[in-house]
Amino acid sequence: MSVDQRIEQLRSTLSLEVGRLTSYDDVEALRVRFLGKKGLLAELMVFLKESGPEQRPLMGEKINSFKQEVTGHLDRLSSSWKAKERSSLLEKEAVDPTLPGRQSYLGRAHPIQSMLQTVLDILISMGFSIQLGPDVDTDYYNFEGLNFSPDHPARDMQDTFYLNQGFLLRTHTSNTQVHVLKSHAPPVRVVAPGRCFRNEDISSRSHVFFHQVEGFYVDHKVSFADLLGTMDYFLKRLLGSETKTRFRPSYFPFVEPGLEVDVMCRACHEKGCRLCKQTGWLEILGAGMIHPSVLLAAKIDPEAYTGYAWGLGIERLTLLEHGIPDIRMLTENDLRFLSQFP
Ligand code: PHE
Helix, strand or coil, X not given: CCHHHHHHHHHHHHHHHHCXXXXXXXXXXXXXXXXXXXXXXXXXXXXXXXXXXXXXXXXXXHHHHHHHHHHHHHHHHHHHHHHHHHHHHHHHHCCCCCCCCCCCCCCCCCXXXXXXXXXXXXXXXXXXXXXXCCCEEEHHHHCHHHCCCCCCHHHHHCCCCECCCCEEEXXXXXXXXXXXXXXXXXXXXXXXXXXXXXXXXXXXXXXXEEEEEEEEEEECCCCHHHHHHHHHHHHHHHHCCCCCEEEEEECCCCEEEEEEEEEECCCCCCCCCCCCCXXXXXXXXXXXXXXXXXXXXXXXXXXXXXXXXXXXEHHHHHHHHHXXXXXXXXXXXXXXXXXCCC
């Protein structure tokens, strides 16, 4: 076979292979097969070796020009395949600006937290400062230091979750009174927000887990009138001056005298509903003048100092504010419910 015939053969093999290319990598593999060290074109050198000196230059020229032809062809193919692959990658990664945007959900405050914040903002503006007491506490701080004797029937008022080693879950934020009064000399004017726990039957009005805001003020000559004035002012700012409130005498071992405050039920506009037990009123706080025994236990002289205290239920207020008929909704974590509060 002459060198011309072999070149013609290789040319048609090449055009056949080019028709089968599917990627840039295929082009490079073809390049190795034709132009590599042991490639098809290298084999043409056999013709050179076997030829006589007169034919050799012409033959060399033929082989060289074929080599250039193949190189040029493969170069064009490889750059066009490279471009093709790059643009399909861009296509794959491209952003389609006509697609609807992905929705991102913004978090928001739980209605309990919003109510807590509203209450605290008002009380801070009235000169109270915040102190936190522990959720897990001892009998002493939750009961004994608050004038509950060990067999005091009032302990039955509050069904308690007892933990081991003498600890319990506090049943009210009043434990903070004992902590603060023992460690701070009067005057003290403190609000103590926090979680409370009671081993009670769960119903639409009460839960085993709830929040209170305790407030207390101890100084020389703090009077019952100060307490009533403070509660009246606070509740008007919180609920608006048109909201009716009702002060009733009541009993707590750590105050004397004691009282409870009811607010007219907004859920039913005083007509009576499940939330207000058909009375039209909802009890939202207990209060009173701090009992001399509580001051004495904290080593404060009850002859020199007097004080008032209150404990406010945050869940009840939240139910009232939004007309929510059942306290359990607040802890179900149902987004359909929670997303209704801006
Ligand atoms: N600790 C009482 C309760 O949880 C409320 C209260 C606080 C009453 C302070 C009087 C004074 O019911």
